[in-house]
Amino acid sequence: MKLYEKTAHELHDLLKSKEISATELTQNLFERIDEKEKEIGAYLEITKSQALETAKRVDEKISRGEEIAPLEGIPCAIKDNICTKGVKTTCASKILENFVPPYDATVMTKLNSQNAVMLGKVNMDEFAMGGSTENSAYHTTKNPHNLERVPGGSSGGSAAAVAAGEAIFTLGSDTGGSIRQPASYCGVVGFKPTYGRISRYGLVAFASSLDQIGPLTKDVTDCATVLNAICGLDEMDSTSTAAAVPDFTKSLVNDVKGLKIGLPKEYFVDGMDNEVADAVKSATKLFEKLGAEIVEISLPHTGFAISTYYLIAPAEAATNLERYDGVSYGARVDGVDVVEMMTNTRTEKFGEEVKRRIMIGNYALSAGYYDAYYLKALKVRTLIQKDFTDAFKNVDVVLTPTAPTVAFKIGEMANDPLKMYLQDICTVPVNLAGLPGISVPCGFNKENLPIGLQLIGKPLDEETIIRAAFTFEQNRD
Numbered sequence: 001m002k003l004y005e006k007t008a009h010e011l012h013d014l015l016k017s018k019e020i021s022a023t024e025l026t027q028n029l030f031e032r033i034d035e036k037e038k039e040i041g042a043y044l045e046i047t048k049s050q051a052l053e054t055a056k057r058v059d060e061k062i063s064r065g066e067e068i069a070p071l072e073g074i075p076c077a078i079k080d081n082i083c084t085k086g087v088k089t090t091c092a093s094k095i096l097e098n099f100v101p102p103y104d105a106t107v108m109t110k111l112n113s114q115n116a117v118m119l120g121k122v123n124m125d126e127f128a129m130g131g132s133t134e135n136s137a138y139h140t141t142k143n144p145h146n147l148e149r150v151p152g153g154s155s156g157g158s159a160a161a162v163a164a165g166e167a168i169f170t171l172g173s174d175t176g177g178s179i180r181q182p183a184s185y186c187g188v189v190g191f192k193p194t195y196g197r198i199s200r201y202g203l204v205a206f207a208s209s210l211d212q213i214g215p216l217t218k219d220v221t222d223c224a225t226v227l228n229a230i231c232g233l234d235e236m237d238s239t240s241t242a243a244a245v246p247d248f249t250k251s252l253v254n255d256v257k258g259l260k261i262g263l264p265k266e267y268f269v270d271g272m273d274n275e276v277a278d279a280v281k282s283a284t285k286l287f288e289k290l291g292a293e294i295v296e297i298s299l300p301h302t303g304f305a306i307s308t309y310y311l312i313a314p315a316e317a318a319t320n321l322e323r324y325d326g327v328s329y330g331a332r333v334d335g336v337d338v339v340e341m342m343t344n345t346r347t348e349k350f351g352e353e354v355k356r357r358i359m360i361g362n363y364a365l366s367a368g369y370y371d372a373y374y375l376k377a378l379k380v381r382t383l384i385q386k387d388f389t390d391a392f393k394n395v396d397v398v399l400t401p402t403a404p405t406v407a408f409k410i411g412e413m414a415n416d417p418l419k420m421y422l423q424d425i426c427t428v429p430v431n432l433a434g435l436p437g438i439s440v441p442c443g444f445n446k447e448n449l450p451i452g453l454q455l456i457g458k459p460l461d462e463e464t465i466i467r468a469a470f471t472f473e474q475n476r477d
């Protein structure tokens with residue numbers, strides 16, 4: 001049986017009815033990894049013996065007749081910026097090439113308490129900076145739909161692993177689109193919850209006011225199941241919210257009658273692929289057919305989102321990455337004195353994009369430019385948030401493309417960082433406003449490359465976008 005093709009909820013039923021064992025399932029995934037990994041390169045580290053031990057524990061539980069949790073025995077993979085106790089966590093950077101965390105991120109503690117089976121750590125852009133995994137210090141992951149294309153990023157390994165059947169679900173992180181954009185490029189579901197829904201404790205910080213962890217899955221049902229497992233208040237993260245966590249699977253309801261969906265005109269930008277715009281338009285028609293009301297709306301400050309994000313995110317990154325000084329963490333490159341040692345370490349061990357962001361960030365924060373750049377960006381961020389607050393007075397969800405194009409060719413944008421930054425236009429406003437957003441597959445272009453649809457919700461209203469996404473998934477062609 002090709003178990004790797006199944007969803008977590010299907011596998012849960014097969015485990016419960018004892019038609020398969022967790023060990024057999026885990027082995028099936030490792031066989032699939034052996035078969036696909038050479039061409040895809042989704043993984044940075046495989047944790048086979050640990051995975052088989054967890055699977056064995058689950059099988060013992062099942063044979064004792066005990067209940068199993070929804071993710072118990074389900075094979076998953078974790079983005080390599082999420083700390084895993086005793087397992088290397090490199091952030092796809094040379095500066096953390098030997099970093100073995102002495103603790104688990106809160107999301108890992110939660111997954112481990114369900115005995116989810118971690119198969120390994122997956123590739124990403126270095127420190128989650130990028131949109132293609134080309135910024136990984138180790139290798140570029142390939143898009144399973146077309147090996148000449150990027151899988152997106154920064155959670156490219158997470159998306160490719162799910163799309164290639166090399167994991168049943170994965171965790172990624174999303175600072176400006178890094179879960180939703182690769183999900184869109186690889187034809188899987190990706191969810192960024194409201195800022196604060198999921199603890200960031202143990203997520204290596206990129207831009208702390210924007211970062212959120214979230215799931216990448218094969219369908220919306222699995223997405224709700226993983227959210228149930230990892231959301232919630234955590235005393236180790238002061239920004240995690242005390243808001244009650246609903247049972248997200250209760251929102252898996254095939255009904256959008258009366259739902260008001262806003263289509264922001266600013267998101268259908270110049271340079272957007274026609275095929276992407278068309279796919280999103282036919283999705284809109286389907287929603288209408290299913291009884292939703294489509295309303296054209298305006299989010300007037302959208303045009304400032306990229307510049308705002310690319311000041312705030314690098315400013316926070318420059319601050320967060322100060323800690324990699326050759327003393328406290330990771331690698332060190334020697335020098336004659338401490339200044340030379342730190343300089344050598346940071347020059348040699350950080351990649352180009354990370355250095356670029358550190359320089360932009362420090363520039364924007366420096367005494368002479370703070371008011372003109374960083375402070376101004378914070379003010380515009382508030383205007384972008386207000387755009388959404390105003391829009392949500394009239395609509396329940398906002399619908400947009402996830403990205404302006406399909407997956408681009410490896411190398412196509414590698415030497416043009418600005419062009420790459422512009423790819424984030426549909427996703428960064430959601431992080432700047434702290435809102436929940438989901439990307440669901442909504443079609444393919446002529447070359448069979450997946451296209452994604454983004455649904456954005458009100459703060460803490462993950463439930464409505466799950467319901468809308470689920471309804472779409474059940475009814476799409």
Ligand code: GLN
Nearest residue numbers: 128130131175176177178
């Ligand atoms: N592509 C964006 C960036 O490069 C988003 C990254 C992310 O969400 N981690 O910053």
